[in-house]
Amino acid sequence: MLYRFCAAFFSPFNSGYFIFICTMEDVFLQTDLKRINKDLWDLLNKAVGSFRAPFHQAFIATINGILPEVRTVVLRRVLTEEKQLFFHTDIRSPKVAQIREQPEISCLFYDLELRIQLRCYGLSSVHQQDSLAEWGWEHSRLSSRLCYTNQEPPGSIVEKPELIDLNRKQVSDDELENARQHFSVICFRVYRMDWLYLHHTGHRRAEFDYRSNHFRWKQV
C-alpha cells in the first residue's frame, strides 16, 4: 500500500535530485527512537482519514468497578504536538461514566501488516457541548450523526428488534438536534506509549515517555 512507503528527497549535489525510497519496515528497523516516534505519530495521523488503515480502530480499556472493560472505537482526530487522540461516543454510554470515575485509561492499536502494536497510557476527559465537541460534530458525516439519534441509551434492552431501522437515511432537524445533545468527544492525552515491532530479524520494543520526553529501548 502506498502510504506504507516513504520517500526522502535529498538536495542536489551537482546533477539533479536523488530520490531515495524506503519502506515503513526500513524506518522501523532504524535505531533512532525520535524518528521512530515521529513515524508512529504520522501513522496515527494518517489513520484518521483512512478507514482501511489498521490504526483507524483503537481498543480502549477502562475500569468498570473492579473489572477491566475494552471496546473498539474509531480514531477521529490526532493532535501530535499535544499527544492527544480523540474518539466520539454517546454521552449516555457506560464507558463515559467509567472514564469520569477513572480517567486514567489505556488504548491499544495493532497493525497486522506491519506487525506493530502500540499500547498508549494516558488521561482522558469527556467533552459535551463545548468547543471540542463542536469541532467533532461539525467534522462528522450524517451517517455517523445518526448513531446518536436513538432515544434509548446504548446498552439498554431492546424489546422489539424488528423495529431496528437498519436503512435509516431521513432524519428531521429536531432529531439531529437531539442527537447533538447525545454526542460527546473523548480526549485522550497520551503520557506514555509502548511500541512493539515483531520482525524476523529480531523483535523490537521501546517506550516513549512524553512527560519526561525520555525515549528508551526495552527488552521484548
Ligand SMILES: Cc1cc2nc3c(=O)[nH]c(=O)nc-3n(C[C@H](O)[C@H](O)[C@H](O)COP(=O)(O)O)c2cc1C
Ligand atoms: C469497528 C467498530 C467501531 C466502533 N466505533 C465506535 C466509536 O467510535 N465510538 C463508540 O462509542 N463506539 C464504537 N463502537 C462500539 C463500541 O465498541 C461499543 O460496543 C459501544 O460503544 C458500547 O461500549 P460501552 O458499553 O463500553 O460504552 C465500535 C464498534 C466497532 C466494532
